[in-house]
Amino acid sequence: MPKGFFTDTTVCIGCKACEVACKQWNQLPDDGMFFSGMSYDNSVALGADTWRHVSFVEKQSEAQFSWLMLSDVCKHCQRAGCLEACPTGAIIRTEFDTVFVQPDVCNGCGYCVVSCPFGVIDRQQEDGRAWKCTLCYDRLKDNMEPACAKACPTDSIIFGEVAELREKAKARVEQLHERGVTEAYLYGDSAESQPGTEGLNAFFLLVDKPEVYNLPPDPVAPAKKVGQSWAALAVASLGILAAAAGAVISGRKFHA
Amino acid sequence: MTDPTYYDKPVIKPPVWIWSVPAYFYAGGVGGAAMVLAFAAQILAESRLREFEERCRWIGAVGGGIGTAFLIHDLGRKERFLLMLRVFRPTSPMSVGSWVLAAATPLSAGSALLTFAHGAFLRWAGQAAGIASGILGLPLATYTAVLISNTAVPVWQQSRRILPLLFGASSMAGLASILDLMKLRDHERHVSRYFGTVGRVAELVAGAVMEREVAQVPRVARSLNEGVAGALWTAAKVATASSLVISLLPNQSRGKRIAAGVLGTVGALCLRFAVFQAGRASSQDPRATFHQQRAGLNP
Numbered sequence: 001m002p003k004g005f006f007t008d009t010t011v012c013i014g015c016k017a018c019e020v021a022c023k024q025w026n027q028l029p030d031d032g033m034f035f036s037g038m039s040y041d042n043s044v045a046l047g048a049d050t051w052r053h054v055s056f057v058e059k060q061s062e063a064q065f066s067w068l069m070l071s072d073v074c075k076h077c078q079r080a081g082c083l084e085a086c087p088t089g090a091i092i093r094t095e096f097d098t099v100f101v102q103p104d105v106c107n108g109c110g111y112c113v114v115s116c117p118f119g120v121i122d123r124q125q126e127d128g129r130a131w132k133c134t135l136c137y138d139r140l141k142d143n144m145e146p147a148c149a150k151a152c153p154t155d156s157i158i159f160g161e162v163a164e165l166r167e168k169a170k171a172r173v174e175q176l177h178e179r180g181v182t183e184a185y186l187y188g189d190s191a192e193s194q195p196g197t198e199g200l201n202a203f204f205l206l207v208d209k210p211e212v213y214n215l216p217p218d219p220v221a222p223a224k225k226v227g228q229s230w231a232a233l234a235v236a237s238l239g240i241l242a243a244a245a246g247a248v249i250s251g252r253k254f255h256a
Numbered sequence: 257m258t259d260p261t262y263y264d265k266p267v268i269k270p271p272v273w274i275w276s277v278p279a280y281f282y283a284g285g286v287g288g289a290a291m292v293l294a295f296a297a298q299i300l301a302e303s304r305l306r307e308f309e310e311r312c313r314w315i316g317a318v319g320g321g322i323g324t325a326f327l328i329h330d331l332g333r334k335e336r337f338l339l340m341l342r343v344f345r346p347t348s349p350m351s352v353g354s355w356v357l358a359a360a361t362p363l364s365a366g367s368a369l370l371t372f373a374h375g376a377f378l379r380w381a382g383q384a385a386g387i388a389s390g391i392l393g394l395p396l397a398t399y400t401a402v403l404i405s406n407t408a409v410p411v412w413q414q415s416r417r418i419l420p421l422l423f424g425a426s427s428m429a430g431l432a433s434i435l436d437l438m439k440l441r442d443h444e445r446h447v448s449r450y451f452g453t454v455g456r457v458a459e460l461v462a463g464a465v466m467e468r469e470v471a472q473v474p475r476v477a478r479s480l481n482e483g484v485a486g487a488l489w490t491a492a493k494v495a496t497a498s499s500l501v502i503s504l505l506p507n508q509s510r511g512k513r514i515a516a517g518v519l520g521t522v523g524a525l526c527l528r529f530a531v532f533q534a535g536r537a538s539s540q541d542p543r544a545t546f547h548q549q550r551a552g553l554n555p
Contacts, residue, residue, distance in 0.1 A: 038263045045265060055262060081408065087351035088336075089343035107339045108332015110272040111350045114407040114539070119268040128332025211546050214262030218549040222406045222413070223347045229405040229416045236401075236424035237394035240289060243428060243454040244296035251447035252301055 287319020288396030295390020320361030428455025433520025
């Protein structure tokens with residue numbers, strides 16, 4: 001049964017319990033003790049050591065100030081750019097339909113890093129391997145929910161079966177629309193709404209443009225369009241072959 | 257706020273690759289082109305280019321060998337380099353390319369050693385290896401372009417239809433430039449000049465097409481026009497054009513050939529580093545990603 005997250009940003013209070021729980025459970029190093037100046041966000045982005053990241057978008061309208069908060073995470077895409085790019089087979093799809101990097105296989109080639117359209121996975125500098133959210137693969141095997149969802153005090157992060165999460169999310173959007181929050185919509189909940197990734201196992205409810213939360217508006221798994229490049233390679237190959245043949249034939253004449 | 261970003265932070269991660277990766281693009285490309293030229297000589301020259309053929313096979317083997325070392329040097333876990341051959345994954349140009357490189361390099365060396373050996377069987381094996389490495393040399397000269405096109409990096413995605421042609425042409429020009437630096441006989445020089453002229457002209461044309469492709473999204477074009485990448489890109493064009501002009505001057509002296517060879521090598525190297533650096537710059541600009549996707553040019 002596919003497992004995933006539904007992250008409802010409208011009830012996130014920016015407490016960062018998810019970030020802390022993730023670090024603690026997965027024994028991840030700190031992000032460096034510095035002050036970013038970006039509202040209350042000091043972890044800045046997802047990375048090799050940061051598998052949950054709470055972003056703080058400051059909104060200043062005429063009358064009032066408000067925050068948009070979003071706990072970002074690996075999306076566990078149906079078409080995962082990292083998995084398709086991985087040359088060693090280190091990145092696999094698990095029995096929970098999640099995307100997992102096997103640390104004993106990864107050789108740190110770095111191809112997944114540029115293949116992720118969300119900028120999730122990164123190579124750990126000292127360790128040399130690529131790391132990202134495992135959707136708490138170890139906890140799932142013991143029928144436990146992931147650490148971040150467990151720690152979330154407002155149920156902004158809901159863990160469960162993707163099909164059920166989609167139903168919950170749709171109901172939540174309808175509820176918000178009834179209450180007048182007409183800008184609420186789902187990001188990446190299905191293959192129809194996000195064909196480039198064919199849907200995300202970890203999707204979001206947003207109330208502003210994706211760019212505002214640093215999410216790409218139309219992400220695509222790179223391998224979906226690489227066919228055009230292979231076709232160009234075929235043309236280039238024929239060209240090189242023709243030039244080589246032409247050069248040799250003309251040199252042969254020159255010799256004779 | 258019509259064009260928002262999140263504190264101007266990048267959406268995607270910049271490449272973690274170091275200098276040795278674009279250096280490999282050059283070395284592997286030159287090696288691949290050499291294997292193809294040797295193959296053409298093997299099939300078509302009626303053994304009038306034996307030494308030239310052998311020379312090209314060695315260039316192929318050395319290019320592939322140095323390139324392999326460059327790639328291993330970049331790995332986060334160097335001792336695990338053999339895991340590149342753990343699976344074959346057609347969706348990953350890096351997996352396809354690893355297999356091509358791992359097969360073509362020893363085949364090229366083997367054919368150089370055996371083609372003119374004593375003994376019919378050894379010669380036959382050498383010729384078979386020559387044919388195989390010649391065919392594998394074609395993707396070896398070009399696949400790195402597919403590899404970088406197959407990423408989320410805006411400038412590489414935007415140029416995915418022209419990059420393989422650009423890299424292929426640059427590989428040809430790079431090989432001819434290496435041959436320019438060597439002492440060749442008259443008819444060998446003729447072959448090299450023919451091959452190099454096609455490569456240098458094609459490199460300049462493909463470069464102009466690439467500029468047009470990326471210009472479709474001004475924010476993406478910026479990464480190729482500005483900063484270090486822009487300077488390298490201009491240097492590549494100037495060096496390649498100069499080497500083309502010098503190589504076509506009448507009365508080819510040794511000095512002119514060396515000048516063309518040095519400029520052509522500089523041009524081919526600058527081109528790979530320019531494309532690489534443009535990718536790094538464009539990955540750090542969130543608006544490059546946003547604008548490209550909003551323009552509907554992504555899929």
